[in-house]
Amino acid sequence: MKIIKGGVTAAKGYFAAAVAAKIKYEGRTDMAMVYSEVPCVSAGTFTRNIVKAAPVKWDRDVVYSQAKPQVVVVNSGIANACTGEEGMGYCKETAKACAKALNVDKAGVLVASTGVIGMQLPIDRICNGIDALAKELDRSIEAGNKAAKAIMTTDTHEKEVAVTIEIDGKEVTIGGMSKGSGMIHPDMCTMLGFVTSDIAIAKELLQEAVSEIVDDTFNMISVDGDTSTNDTLLVLANGMAGNVEITKKNEDYKKFYEALRYVNEELAKMMAGDGEGATALFEVKVIHAKTKDEAKVISKSVITSSLTKAAIFGHDxxxxxxxxxxxxxGAQFDPEKVDLTFESAAGSMQIIENGVALDYSEEEATKILSEPKVTVIADIKQGEETATAWGCDLTYDYVKINADYRS
Structure with missing residues (x-):
């Protein structure tokens, strides 16, 4: 696997664009489009919050149908959540506008929104934005980067990653972008994530891979314990790499699976590290657990602890x-067998052994905890299973950002 520059336009046949449609923001782009020159197979995962935004309901229907999408259109600023039948109508109007502007099947148009809950979308601006986006579509890396910036809300930077692998003698590319900084405690994936690939793969296998990978990547991050109404991950594969279609779980499937997992994990970690007001990515690895599920439960419990997050902020x-x-x-373990170690670019230090504090230097520990990425390794000595979760520290700015969010 080779890591390359780019995001959603890195794979063959994909175009992107961004425009300032004035959905809610002034002086910045706030709509993005990703387009494939040929129809794609699709897969997706969506929020398990029972309060679901209209685009989530729309995209579930598209992904779970036999439709072959070619376009995803995204707006930031307004979430189109808790907007009733009118909100579903906006999705339909968006699909119609895309079908007209791009000559694609409206049944396969995917839509996504992020921003304030409860506000109605200015559909005239959305439709005007679609017309403008269609004219700006470009296959360049820069176009993909502009799209990644346009979907941001309180994010401090765009989030992109791309890789290439060789399958069946062909170069296959996977690229993605995501956004998310607050209201992040996914029960499926992320706030918004879009992954494109030129691989030829059966839809059922793509969905199976995405569903499994999400559990170990996006489902293992948290910023604030709030599961969004709009969580959506969409994965498209257009087959333009020219490989023989993957229809079973062979070595080619495993190679693709690992590359797709890498893309999703990197996007997830970028989101966790860019949590609202955050100064550090906080990683927790639980090792030697009895079961994978217990390791996941323990690691997520630590990254979601407000007291622990505050201690990381204070380098304590x-x-x-x-x-x-x-x-x-809720997991069962013997606290008198636990070892804890802190790690960062500044070094590594074991602080407790068998549940009891060692004679460590507080000054040295503070130095380790002052880096932009901090890792805690918890060895519970019960088995051979491991899991990793990612979060961030809890700062004063998190409260400031969310106290002012609607204004």
Whole structure:
């Protein structure tokens, strides 16, 4: 696998564009489009919050049907959530506008929105934006980057990643973009994520791969414990790499699976590290657990602990908060066998052994915890399973951002 520059336009046959449609923001782009020159097979995962935005309901129907999408259109600023029948009507109007502007099947148009809940979309601006986007479509890496910027809300930077692999003697590319900074505690994937590939693969296998990968990537991040109404991950594959279609779980499938997992994990970590107001990516690895599920439960419990997140912000080696969060996770383990280690670019330090503090330097621990990425390794000595979760520290700015969000 080779990591390359780019995002959603890295794979063959994909175009992107961004425009300033004035959906809610002034002075910045707020609509994006991703387009494939040929129809794609699609897969997706969506929020399990029972309060679902209209685009989530729309995209589920498209992905779970036999439609072959060619276009995704995204707006930021307004979420089109809790908008009733009118909100579903906006999705239909968006699809019609895309079909007209691009000469594609409206049944396969995918839509996504992010922003304030409860506001109605200015559909005239959306439709005007679609016309403008269709004229700006470009296959360049820069066009993909502009699209990644247009979908941001409180994100501080765009999130993109792309890789190439060789399958059946052909170069296959996978690229993606995502956005998300707050209201992130996915129960499926992320706020918004879009992954494109030129691989030829059966739709059922693509969906199976996406569903499995999400559980170990986007479902293992948290910023604030809030599962969004709009969580959507869409994956498109247009087959333009020219490989023989993957129809079973052979070595080619495994190679693609690992590359797709890498793309999703990198996008997930970017989101966790860019949590609203965050100064650090907080990674928790649970090792030697009895089961994978127990390792996941424990690691997520630690990254979602407000007290632990605050300690990371203060560069405070308050290991008691970590052990406490592990203890109320619901997983069973012996606290008197737990070892905890802090790691970062500044070094590595074990702070407790068998549930008891070691004689460590607080000054050295603070130095380790002052880096932009901090890792806690929890060895619970029960088995051979491992899981990793990603979060961020909790800062004063998180409260400021969310106190002012609607204004």
């Amino acid at each position: 080696a308050n290991w008691g908060r970590i052990l406490c969060a592990m203890g109320y996770s």
